[in-house]
Amino acid sequence: MKLKLRYFAWVRERIGKPDEDVDVPDTVTTVGELMSWLASRGEEYAHAFQNPKVIRAAIDRTHVKPQTAIAGAGEIAFFPPMTGG
Amino acid sequence: MKLKLRYFAWVRERIGKPDEDVDVPDTVTTVGELMSWLASRGEEYAHAFQNPKVIRAAIDRTHVKPQTAIAGAGEIAFFPPMTGG
Amino acid sequence: MTTITTVRIQSEPFVTAAEVAAITRGRTDAGAVVTFTGICRGDENGVPIASLTLEHYPGMAEAEIERHVAEAAARWPLIGVTVIHRFGRILPGDDIMMVVTVSSHRAAAFEAADFLMDYLKTRAPFWKQVEKTDGKIWVEAKATDDEAAGRWAAAGKHQAAE
């Protein structure tokens, strides 16, 4: 499954890029599984996702939970809890 | 006892003047008694003080109650409840 | 904490932005500014009005408002508070009164503004006269306004006399 990923704040800093296009294996079906798969892609990803509980996600600009299915998603974003203005 | 009296809003309108100097008999010792004495001074005063419960008073610019003594007062004001801005 | 307080009762219009700048200019400890502006509406309960006339007791009005501003400054950590209240004839669309509160944190600025507004809109030493097509009438004190102001009564010992 082809997806656009976006990263913000320290997730972006740790991974070292603001966005990327990925091709996700079919075994990855939820947001939580996507985080685990990303964490396995290298040291920078492992660092970014080392504590998945503090990472928030959005599918197509709407907040989602780790158990949310990624089927049909266009853009998935990962970021720390928002801190307001 | 010589006093300066000030009237505001419809109390002023009914009495027909914003202020006046009066010489109050010694038998008048409280704010409430002063209102009764004023009400006896003519039709316009009787009209202004016909319902003393809705009239508020201040001695030297501080809110007071009807039972407050007027001894030592310089300026006594009568007015309706304040309505704010 | 020293609070910069300003109270003015005037017939002239005011400029809220200038009052905010007078408090915050050149300082970096202000994190939150709340302003409330009361405007003369063109109707009262659906009946059109031509104007509002505000009468006050010069000297007493300033003292009463200053007392409430001092109470706000004692209850919340405020950098500055400014209250301006106009008197005289005011037309629909024109400003009547204004409260500015400045603090390091938003809760203090907000609660202090709420406290002062409750007071100013209900028990400030002004009498309001409304001019309608059938003449001028004095506005009577509203019970609901008194209830709103009563929220703060616990800490205001002076309120017993009002």
Next chain:
Amino acid sequence: MTTITTVRIQSEPFVTAAEVAAITRGRTDAGAVVTFTGICRGDENGVPIASLTLEHYPGMAEAEIERHVAEAAARWPLIGVTVIHRFGRILPGDDIMMVVTVSSHRAAAFEAADFLMDYLKTRAPFWKQVEKTDGKIWVEAKATDDEAAGRWAAAGKHQAAE
């Protein structure tokens, strides 16, 4: 009641007075205007800061704020609501964000501003980075802020997902 709503996310400074005038100009049903302005302080918990950098998710940030503005307009009788939030590098003393609420009555304007501020200062889609003398650090979400925002949770069904 139709509410005039405006949400802007911009790097440029804003002028609060101009935003108020844009809502109230030429109308006589506005009786109360509340503004809240959040300013960049020169210190964080006593430690001096050189600047604040705000990052946001373009598109999502606007949509999230607009959703909360629409909720405020549904809950209170508002004539207008404007929210402006800046992003990028902001220096101490500069404005960060602004809420303006306009209503016929003060309670609606005040409560709506309080509701929006609680949201904007805690869960608005921004990430804050503070630059101190020893480098830049990301600000972590505060539990106390979340509690303040939680006051409004009962009526916000969307909040379950956040």
